[in-house]
Amino acid sequence: MLRVFPFFLQAAWVTIQLSVLSCAMGLVCGALGAAARLSRSPALRFTGATYVSVIRGTPALIQVFILYFGGPQIGIQLEAFEAGVLALGFNIGAYMTETMRGAIISVDRGQNEAARTLGLSRFETFRSVILPQALRLMIRPLGVNINALIKGTALVAAISVVELTYTAQRYIGSTYKPFEMFFLAGSIYMVIIYVTGLGVSWLDRRVALK
Amino acid sequence: MGLDFSVVPAFAGVLLTGALWTIAITLSAAVLSFFGGIVFAVIALYAPLVIRYPFRLFAWLFMGTPLLLQLFLIYFGLIQIGIDLPAFVAGVIGLGLHFAVYNSDIIQSGILAVDKGQYEGARTLGLSRIQTLRKVVVPQAVRSVVPPIGNNMIALLKDSALVSVIGVAELTLSSQMAISRTFRPFEFYVAAAACYYVINLGLEAGLRRIERRIQLAR
Amino acid sequence: MSDRPIIDIRHAAKSYGSLEVLKDISLQVQTGQIVAIIGPSGSGKSTLLRAINDLDPLSSGEVWLDDIQVNKALPTRQYETHINSVRQNIGMVFQHFNLFPHLSVRDNITLAPKMLKGISKAEADQLAVEQLNKVGLLDRIDYYPSQLSGGQKQRVAIARALAMKPKVMLFDEATSALDPELVEEVNLVMKQLAEEHMTMIIVTHEMGFAQDVCDRVLFMDQGVVVEEGPPDVIFRNPANERTKNFLRKHLKGQH
Numbered sequence: 077m078l079r080v081f082p083f084f085l086q087a088a089w090v091t092i093q094l095s096v097l098s099c100a101m102g103l104v105c106g107a108l109g110a111a112a113r114l115s116r117s118p119a120l121r122f123t124g125a126t127y128v129s130v131i132r133g134t135p136a137l138i139q140v141f142i143l144y145f146g147g148p149q150i151g152i153q154l155e156a157f158e159a160g161v162l163a164l165g166f167n168i169g170a171y172m173t174e175t176m177r178g179a180i181i182s183v184d185r186g187q188n189e190a191a192r193t194l195g196l197s198r199f200e201t202f203r204s205v206i207l208p209q210a211l212r213l214m215i216r217p218l219g220v221n222i223n224a225l226i227k228g229t230a231l232v233a234a235i236s237v238v239e240l241t242y243t244a245q246r247y248i249g250s251t252y253k254p255f256e257m258f259f260l261a262g263s264i265y266m267v268i269i270y271v272t273g274l275g276v277s278w279l280d281r282r283v284a285l286k
Numbered sequence: 287m288g289l290d291f292s293v294v295p296a297f298a299g300v301l302l303t304g305a306l307w308t309i310a311i312t313l314s315a316a317v318l319s320f321f322g323g324i325v326f327a328v329i330a331l332y333a334p335l336v337i338r339y340p341f342r343l344f345a346w347l348f349m350g351t352p353l354l355l356q357l358f359l360i361y362f363g364l365i366q367i368g369i370d371l372p373a374f375v376a377g378v379i380g381l382g383l384h385f386a387v388y389n390s391d392i393i394q395s396g397i398l399a400v401d402k403g404q405y406e407g408a409r410t411l412g413l414s415r416i417q418t419l420r421k422v423v424v425p426q427a428v429r430s431v432v433p434p435i436g437n438n439m440i441a442l443l444k445d446s447a448l449v450s451v452i453g454v455a456e457l458t459l460s461s462q463m464a465i466s467r468t469f470r471p472f473e474f475y476v477a478a479a480a481c482y483y484v485i486n487l488g489l490e491a492g493l494r495r496i497e498r499r500i501q502l503a504r
Numbered sequence: 505m506s507d508r509p510i511i512d513i514r515h516a517a518k519s520y521g522s523l524e525v526l527k528d529i530s531l532q533v534q535t536g537q538i539v540a541i542i543g544p545s546g547s548g549k550s551t552l553l554r555a556i557n558d559l560d561p562l563s564s565g566e567v568w569l570d571d572i573q574v575n576k577a578l579p580t581r582q583y584e585t586h587i588n589s590v591r592q593n594i595g596m597v598f599q600h601f602n603l604f605p606h607l608s609v610r611d612n613i614t615l616a617p618k619m620l621k622g623i624s625k626a627e628a629d630q631l632a633v634e635q636l637n638k639v640g641l642l643d644r645i646d647y648y649p650s651q652l653s654g655g656q657k658q659r660v661a662i663a664r665a666l667a668m669k670p671k672v673m674l675f676d677e678a679t680s681a682l683d684p685e686l687v688e689e690v691n692l693v694m695k696q697l698a699e700e701h702m703t704m705i706i707v708t709h710e711m712g713f714a715q716d717v718c719d720r721v722l723f724m725d726q727g728v729v730v731e732e733g734p735p736d737v738i739f740r741n742p743a744n745e746r747t748k749n750f751l752r753k754h755l756k757g758q759h
Contacts (some may be wrong), residue, residue: 130479130483133482133483133486133487134444134479134482134483134486135444135445135446135447135448135458135479135482136444136447137447137448137450137458138447138458138475138478138479138482139479141458141471141475142471142472142475142476142479145465145471145472145475146471146472146473146475146476147472149288149289149470149471149472150289150472184602186598186600186602187602187604189559189598189602190596190598190602190603190604190661191604191616192559192588192591193557193559193591193594193595193596193665194591194592194615194616194620194664194665194668195588195589195590195591195592195616195620195668196588196615196616196619196620197584197585197588198584200619204615204619205604205615208606209604209605209606212606227350227351227352227353228352229352230352230353230354230355231352231354231448233354233451234354234448234451240355241352241354241355241358244355244358245355245358245362248358248359248362248363248366249358249362249366252366253366254359254362254363254364254366254367255359255363257363258355258356258358258359258363261351261355262347262350262351262355265350265351265352265355266346266347266350266351269350
């Protein structure tokens with residue numbers, strides 16, 4: 077157990093990097109997706125809806141495979157880690173699109189009316205009235221998305237990124253101590269998820285309404 | 287190397303077989319996860335402490351770790367201690383247990399959400415604990431748990447792709463077999479994605495029908 | 505000069521599908537006038553009020569504020585600019601207050617002036633102090649909406665609207681959502697505005713208030729103005745049978 081521990085720590089660091097980078101990308105995709113889905117342009121709304129439907133309607137593993145193995149055919153040559161980050165980020169972005177959109181449309185309609193009545197433009201209303209309230213509503217559900225994302229990073233083991241699950245698999249299959257190896261990797265995941273959860277709660281408390 | 291989807295139809299049979307296996311594994315795991323979820327919920331709520339606490343630890347571990355890791359444990363791990371499960375069985379057990387834990391969570395809150403007055407009403411009529419559960423609580427809880435369990439089933443369908451990694455010849459692995467013959471990953475993974483999308487549409491339609499029937503039964 | 509109405513509604517009509525909520529309504533309001541619109545729910549009175557700042561656009565007809573047509577037909581982009589500048593002149597108070605919960609009382613009041621009139625922070629603070637003084641809530645300047653009672657919220661909402669220095673104030677059932685004991689403080693603020701000759705159009709269920717404060721009362725039913733006149737006539741001696749019925753039911757309900 078002690079012998080393998082350093083390898084697990086190294087792998088955990090890769091898992092953390094995967095999580096952070098794909099989360100950042102997911103937030104960007106989510107924001108763009110939500111903006112598209114709430115846009116006044118039918119073409120943008122259709123694009124946003126298609127993004128959400130296709131990504132959520134197909135397995136993340138297949139999406140990773142299309143990008144990593146299929147990418148070279150359309151001129152996209154990526155390292156496994158890069159492909160993993162992009163595919164995972166693009167995937168969670170579709171879920172985050174729905175989270176963000178849900179938060180924005182659940183801000184009371186009267187808020188929009190009041191701001192527009194004062195003479196604020198659509199954009200000004202969104203920026204200074206709707207968005208600050210929507211941000212508060214979306215932190216917890218985004219936390220749920222991020223929790224799923226952290227566990228979801230495991231599937232890039234299938235394209236041989238040496239992260240936590242890949243490493244665990246190697247030792248589960250070779251050490252005759254499968255349960256110990258599982259618990260070791262599992263505990264590291266739990267720690268990462270627990271710490272992330274603390275961060276989300278902290279953020280949620282910080283922006284809570286007075 | 288450009289794209290050429292005309293290679294796909296030649297492997298339609300392979301993909302179709304894979305799709306059928308995907309449906310088979312999804313349905314089997316769904317059934318396991320449903321009944322497993324009920325059993326787990328009852329354990330988590332009503333079992334004696336010595337069972338309840340270890341169980342909660344197990345549930346916590348299953349919810350906090352990746353499904354793929356759990357599949358590796360069940361498939362590669364159990365061999366180490368002399369249990370050699372066929373890949374399909376390992377896949378069904380892994381998916382089924384994983385989602386049973388999530389379903390159990392939903393079922394627990396469904397049961398707890400049934401008004402306390404309902405228990406008291408039933409118990410004063412002389413119904414036993416089990417009878418109260420079966421005849422009064424469960425029928426009411428079912429309505430609130432069906433939609434979220436349905437969402438889990440949709441997640442299960444997509445997560446079933448992971449069992450390709452332990453060698454179950456479902457849709458994902460079938461497309462890989464076609465790829466190893468043609469060296470056209472983009473085309474076949476997209477074709478597989480399209481199949482998943484269609485199966486997903488069917489599943490969603492089915493779930494909507496079930497939901498509507500339950501709503502009508504009010 | 506004083507003959508030109510500040511608000512001029514010409515042949516306003518609105519329908520949702522086959523349902524006509526407003527049927528050819530015309531209404532002129534002079535500067536400094538205080539008009540109450542009463543009527544049963546579903547009579548179209550709120551819809552008419554919300555048409556004045558184009559929150560609920562009309563199907564046909566025109567709304568004029570002074571010499572500007574509010575609901576001018578313009579390409580989307582130009583219309584946006586146009587309506588935003590028009591709305592700065594029309595204050596509105598809602599039944600459910602619609603204060604911004606994430607902003608302090610001060611920021612609720614100064615948000616729009618700061619963004620739209622480009623005033624400095626010091627000027628904005630001065631403005632907030634002035635307006636809060638007017639509604640008697642200066643001591644609540646750094647509170648958040650959730651820390652206020654319903655009556656206080658509505659007074660802040662009035663202060664927020666007044667901070668834009670509007671030419672007209674619209675009140676959409678401003679006291680309907682309040683507990684009975686909180687109604688009076690809001691009524692007092694509105695009375696005070698009336699004494700300052702603010703032009704006001706008030707949709708209300710409170711007959712007593714309409715009678716005390718308003719110059720004119722309109723009774724609406726099923727999308728038309730059934731009867732209008734000075735409060736004494738409408739409340740004491742209505743000509744129309746529907747008005748009589750409504751008032752009889754309503755006064756009975758209230759006492």
